[in-house]
Amino acid sequence: MSVILGKVISLILTERFGPVVSSVGAFLFKRQSSPILYVRKGTDLPLSKVKEALCILIKHRLVTFKANKNENLANYSLDSEKVLYMLRYPKYLNLIKTQYGDEAEMIVEEILQRGYWSAPELILKVHERMSKNSDRPPTLVHIKDKLIFLITAKYLQRIPYSTDEKPVPDLHVDEKEMHVIPNIEIKNLVAHQADSSVALSYKNIYWAVNFDRFHQxxxxxxMVTAFTRKFDECSGEIIKLFLRQMYIRTEPWADVSNPIPAIEIKDILKRQQSNNSHTLPFFDQYINIIEQDNSKLLRKAGEASGGSYQIYLKEAFTQFVWELVEQVVLEKYDSKAARIFRLVKLKPYIEPDQIQQLAMIPAKDAKKLSYQLYEENFLHIQELRKTSANNGPTKNFTLFHIQLENVVRMLLEMCYKTLFNHISRRNHEKELNKRIIDKKQRVETILLGMRAQGATEEQINDIEEMITPPEKEILSNIDKIMKKLSTIELEIDDTIFLLKTFLLYY
Incomplete structure (x- = not known):
């Protein structure tokens, strides 16, 4: 396990749940799997605190457990990937809001905040929140329909449950039950709103976010963004339609899709021709361009396939990662280093002398940059020994080559280190300006209460003047720094997601 990843996870848990939960999570990260008494001893926390921290982590599905050998005690394990997913929560919400609206966003937000929730309680909570924030809130029926859609589209899934009475329960759920829609009656919800003593149906069936569906x-x-930027929106739309049709006949994370007839894509474009006026007339030309692109995402499925194409996801992400690594080399060093890296990529095994000749770089610079890239693990060395006849001297050949998987893992470590630095800097800024930030929050709380009581404009202005102009300027600068750091964190996570997707296919 990476040391720097452990530090990042500790910071994320501290920020979300506090130091006690972070201490338990950090111990489980180091030990990978441990019973509760070992956790108490390793963290030096009271047993009650350890139990409380484990309950929180299990509720948010960050910790899993299973029975050890004697089946009476549980071994707890931290899911470090899901801790990192917490950085993506804003992306999940933005994705859902963009595609399916505010109600769907609020449903997902409530579940992310609580870890899991039952369907009737979720509908009532979302309705309550939207009634406070809107003059015309959506009906219970509308929120229920949104929830059913999210379950049907597999954004939400049923969490595992236990059917036995063992000391350490074995949690499981059948694949068929994962997305079975509960028959929630609106009458029951309305009756519960009027009288909280009325029992809700399906209250013991809990739902959680399916991260895998969001990652798809x-x-x-x-892929759509890559082709839109490289060509235009029409090519991006064609890729989107191919991907949509892929899900009908292929597993979502397959390396290569089953053949997709181009005529299906044309038919879809005909039905929505008003929105794609340029796509349909030049469809064949677009397909030609996409097929010839060096990402190799789309290829014809054999000569006698009748115009069917396959999507090569593994090939495409391999190419995306090559381009990312080349860009990192360019920004970290210079154009000469990037030229050497591309040359070694084109010729898998190459001697130092050949690099100097083919890269058209002075011998001294070429040698310096080649070994600098080697020290940073962007390049690797393979040594070959050739023994001459009659037991003469041994001649060594040094060949440079690239091990893409190792380079990707090294870049992941760099991303974790950068993430750690940015989260630490953000926490430092908060601590440094704690007094003025707390003052701003107190003033905002007072203003909120006064507005609710119907205070005059003059009274509100008097309270607002409690924050002086110099303090306002400091707060403005803090706000800019925080926004910049948050944006950088999201961009780092984009890079991590791309690298991990490559490793998944690799």
Missing amino acids: DMRDRI
């Missing part, structure tokens, strides 16, 4: 959308968005 994020992966598809990368």
